[in-house]
Amino acid sequence: MFSRISPHRLLLITAFFAALMIIMTASVYFPIAYFSGDKPFDGYRALRDVQHQVSLGPRTPGSPGHDQIRNWIQSELIEAGWSVQVQSLEYAGKTVHNVIAKRGQNTPWVIVGAHYDTRFFADRDADPSKQTQPVPGGNDGASGVAVLLELARTLPDDLDREIWLVFFDAEDNGGIPGWQWIMGSTAFVDQLQDKPDKVVILDMIGDADLNIYYERNSDPDMSADIWRQASELGYREQFIPLEKFSMLDDHTPFLEAGIPAVDIIDFDYPFWHTTDDTSDKVSAASLKAVGDTIRAWLIGVQ
Numbered sequence: 001m002f003s004r005i006s007p008h009r010l011l012l013i014t015a016f017f018a019a020l021m022i023i024m025t026a027s028v029y030f031p032i033a034y035f036s037g038d039k040p041f042d043g044y045r046a047l048r049d050v051q052h053q054v055s056l057g058p059r060t061p062g063s064p065g066h067d068q069i070r071n072w073i074q075s076e077l078i079e080a081g082w083s084v085q086v087q088s089l090e091y092a093g094k095t096v097h098n099v100i101a102k103r104g105q106n107t108p109w110v111i112v113g114a115h116y117d118t119r120f121f122a123d124r125d126a127d128p129s130k131q132t133q134p135v136p137g138g139n140d141g142a143s144g145v146a147v148l149l150e151l152a153r154t155l156p157d158d159l160d161r162e163i164w165l166v167f168f169d170a171e172d173n174g175g176i177p178g179w180q181w182i183m184g185s186t187a188f189v190d191q192l193q194d195k196p197d198k199v200v201i202l203d204m205i206g207d208a209d210l211n212i213y214y215e216r217n218s219d220p221d222m223s224a225d226i227w228r229q230a231s232e233l234g235y236r237e238q239f240i241p242l243e244k245f246s247m248l249d250d251h252t253p254f255l256e257a258g259i260p261a262v263d264i265i266d267f268d269y270p271f272w273h274t275t276d277d278t279s280d281k282v283s284a285a286s287l288k289a290v291g292d293t294i295r296a297w298l299i300g301v302q
């Protein structure tokens with residue numbers, strides 16, 4: 001016998017299988033995290049933020065690009081739901097403007113920082129005629145800012161801990177008359193009332209050929225935790241668990257104040273302090289490797 005299916009029932013069955021196909025396809029393209037309200041770190045959006053910063057020209061202290069980027073950082077943070085303040089401090093004869101975004105309460109209190117300024121002179125450029133031009137700061141400046149902003153957009157807003165994202169001014173003009181290195185972070189630590197539990201600095205982390213080694217002055221236990229987190233996420237090629245460089249960077253004033261701090265930096269960057277430090281040297285994959293790692297570490301850190 002042949003049982004006839006009514007057109008109405010046939011339509012329902014077709015609709016059911018069509019819906020099933022859509023769900024199965026969607027679950028392949030959008031990981032389960034997407035459905036649970038978790039927002040994945042978008043490396044391409046971070047890369048567009050690098051390109052945006054470089055498109056505004058140099059972000060040297062006092063330049064129009066410096067003001068524009070500081071305003072843009074604030075508006076992106078406010079849109080992402082963070083409470084934001086600009087901290088203007090006098091330090092060594094200059095005024096520095098740090099941007100501080102805060103969220104959450106309780107412990108641990110973790111600060112993630114990056115510098116948003118760029119260097120006045122590309123004094124490492126091989127071409128002497130370019131050594132008086134400003135550094136575009138695609139990697140040295142823009143990459144750390146881009147990862148911090150994407151963290152601001154994608155970190156869960158109900159974490160039971162206090163997180164500050166700090167955009168430091170005037171990191172990058174040491175050796176230039178009238179300036180010092182790490183002025184914004186030094187002024188920031190000078191006026192801190194309490195000690196944060198942990199500090200992570202991101203600097204020059206966008207190089208398409210990303211090789212991040214343990215920085216020798218950084219807190220070894222925190223470094224091991226972060227590199228382990230990277231390895232668990234499949235980023236062992238980018239986070240290499242070996243010591244290589246000793247850096248003076250925005251983590252230094254925290255370490256000097258007895259606060260555990262880590263500098264995440266890829267100092268194997270041939271375009272450092274040259275006019276070739278442009279956004280085409282930066283990749284979405286590298287920004288995502290660092291962003292995914294720090295995001296997961298922040299969610300799990302005790």
Ligand SMILES: [Zn+2]
Pocket residue numbers: 119140172273
């Ligand atoms: Zn620099």
